[in-house]
Amino acid sequence: MNELSLGNRQSESVAALIVRRFFKHRLAGIAIAVLAVLVIESTFAFLSRYDPTTQNPTNSFQTSNAEHWFGTDELGRDIFTRILYGGRVSLTVGLLSTFLSIALGVVVGALSGYYGGLIDSALMRITDAFLTFPTIFVLILLGAFLREQQAAWLKNSVFVVIIIIAALSWMWPARLVRSLFLVLREREFITATRALGGSDTRIILRHILPNCIGPILVSGTLQMASAIITESGLSYLGFGVQPPTPTWGSILATAQNQVFRAPWIAFYPGLMIFITVMAINYIGDGLRDAFDPYVIHTEK
């Protein structure tokens, strides 16, 4: 069926095919739009009339009204503005830590899967060790520990959080890439490349890796969703990004302290985390469909 329909159509690039198939998944399309809105509004957070950190105690604990859409917290800060700025932290941490962890994971997985043998066993033992780390405990431990250090660059908490989340999540992409490499390196086109004199580097970078893009992107969305949940959780517990920088997690933490006085505060930051994570999960779903060769056959 598919061959026929493809024959009638003008040939299109692989990228265009994947984009087209991605938007066939309607919820994934909506999720992209939602995420775009989140990115834009947190980028332009400075357009808000309020400052996220300026305190105004005479104005505390307002419920949502025309002036303060989401109300104000115990220090009279506008919660809507704080949530906009918090989005910057969540999205930055999510994106950069995912990027770092995928980069490290691809290197480890590619070396391990392509060369096998001693390199493989050594790298996989390390990976296994990291996998048995009780992640959130180690994150808290690192968060508590790094904050005590003197060096200024360690005090930039957003940066620290990105690094430690990436350091504890590269194992999943590493395992995935390794398993993909194990299969692909035995394929004929790789033997052919080798026979033509292609170097290892060339085979890895130009021939095997491009075939792994789909699964890596899908696992990247899962990583990003969990990085955002982890960052917020860490900030919520007080060991992530430090005040006065507003994050969704730290807004939630103040909400818990004020749960009797102002229970509504707890609603908004959690809702933002939830919407963001849900959107990223749906994008992952759409990507899976777009890259899955079997889905072609169900296409009209």
Place this chain on the structure above:
Amino acid sequence: MRTYALRRILQTIPILFIISILLFLMVRAAPGGPLTAARRNPNITKEQLELLEEKLGLNDPLPVQYGRWLGEMFSGNMGESIKFHRPVSEMIRERIPNTLTLVGASFLLTLILAVPIGVLSARKPYSFFDYAMTTITFIGQSIPVYWLGLGLIVIFYVTLKHPVTGDPLFPVGGMNTYGKEGDLLDRLWHLVLPVTALSLGWIAWYSRFLRSSMLDILHEDYIRTAHAKGLRAWVVHYKHALSNAILPLITLIALDLPSLFAGALFVETIFSWPGMGRLFWDAAKGRDYPVLLSVVMITAVLIIVCNILADLAYGWLNPQVKYE
């Protein structure tokens, strides 16, 4: 089988070794370390500080310190809490049963609900029930456990009240009402909200997994044979299909254990449940490194043990698995 088990156990030794070195280096090698609080204290003189360093063996070379720490760990002596001046092992021993109660109860609830949901969804895929469950499970997977916990507190403690007495519907702090320590019903009542918060995401995840696992198996020939023999549908589904579909779940559960403990940490913090997670959080706030290191080490060992058990259980339950 026995050699496999033995090899599996031996394999964990280098893993534990790596973990312990990383943990040890992280806390000891960098500036600051266990004496940071004492250094900031103006009442402690320089001489006292040096004496303290000498006493704690902080001037020895790092490998010596590491060896000593590891030896102490093995003999069950995990040091003394900086904050409470009590042996860490004693503090942890008090907390372990509480965490296991919380995690165990949540796990039980998860299985009781996730299995029927997964099977029913797979029996009639793309039905209304299946779509409803897909939506609910997608939501359940995306809700952060800390928000869910806080939401439950807002709804069932702050907002809703008992219509007659005006008391909150459910308690949200601790494991018992004061003075009712041995009361089982009271304990269950205290468990309701924390267990709900901890289980929802897991119910979503496992029912989803079981659904796809069941769907794969329902296409197998032996299922058709069972139907053809005239067996009742529920016997085929729950006995023939489920017993095979649930196998991969065992491996999955073992791999998910770290996250289950992570969830427990949040729930314990939110609901003041006196378990290991809560102990860890309190210790992290007070930079109580002996406690922190021990909890991480114990949790890591626990995770490794569960992984091995899951591997062995998988082989024991599935005769197709052969161990070389």
